[in-house]
Amino acid sequence: MDNQFLQQIIATFIGALAAFIFSLLLFYYTEQWKNKRDKKDLSKNIQKEFDYNIAFLKKYKEDFEKIIRQITTGDKTVYLYTRMSKLQRLFIMEAFNKGLLYDYLSIEDLNDLDDLMNHASLGIDQWVMTNLNNYTSGQIDPPMALRSFEFEKSNIEKYVSILERLKAKLQNLS
Numbered sequence: 037m038d039n040q041f042l043q044q045i046i047a048t049f050i051g052a053l054a055a056f057i058f059s060l061l062l063f064y065y066t067e068q069w070k071n072k073r074d075k076k077d078l079s080k081n082i083q084k085e086f087d088y089n090i091a092f093l094k095k096y097k098e099d100f101e102k103i104i105r106q107i108t109t110g111d112k113t114v115y116l117y118t119r120m121s122k123l124q125r126l127f128i129m130e131a132f133n134k135g136l137l138y139d140y141l142s143i144e145d146l147n148d149l150d151d152l153m154n155h156a157s158l159g160i161d162q163w164v165m166t167n168l169n170n171y172t173s174g175q176i177d178p179p180m181a182l183r184s185f186e187f188e189k190s191n192i193e194k195y196v197s198i199l200e201r202l203k204a205k206l207q208n209l210s
Contacts, residue, residue: 078136079206081127086203088124093196096120100189103168107181112172118164123156140206148198155191164188 099116106114128149131137137146164185171181 075136078127078131078134082131082136082206083203085124085127086199086206090196090199090203092123093192093199097189097192097196100185100192104182104185104189107171107178107185110178112174114168114172116164116168118161120156120160120164121158123152125153125156128153141202145202145205149202152195152198155195160188 096119103114103116128137137149141149167176167181167184170176171178176184
């Protein structure tokens with residue numbers, strides 16, 4: 037009887053241990069699958085956000101080119117809806133927080149992206165509007181206004197180039 041009881045205890049222990057190991061393996065593989073799926077989804081969303089931001093900045097650059105043409109001709113009826121702060125960054129920030137960008141981008145790339153995120157702010161919108169208002173009210177002369185808007189246009193061109201380069205680097209994630 038003792039031998040049979042000992043066999044039942046051992047069988048129960050082995051069954052419980054096997055079930056515990058199976059549950060650990062199942063948890064591990066489901067977490068791996070979930071993380072891989074989340075990474076793929078985040079990667080697709082970053083690609084879409086980069087596409088949106090590139091199109092957004094190209095359109096914004098066209099607005100600056102129009103302003104530069106108007107200033108060059110001496111036209112003071114210049115209008116611009118400043119919206120640099122509307123640049124999308126939700127999925128970029130999530131990828132930063134999850135460490136995804138650190139795995140695929142160099143330090144230089146991360147610095148460039150950070151520079152863009154810091155530049156796209158209400159402060160830049162206010163700076164642009166201040167220069168535009170100062171030009172239209174005659175407080176600054178056309179050459180100074182041209183330098184300001186050409187400087188911002190060159191920044192926009194630089195940021196489009198950065199986003200296109202980073203998008204190409206992150207293309208293989210999804």
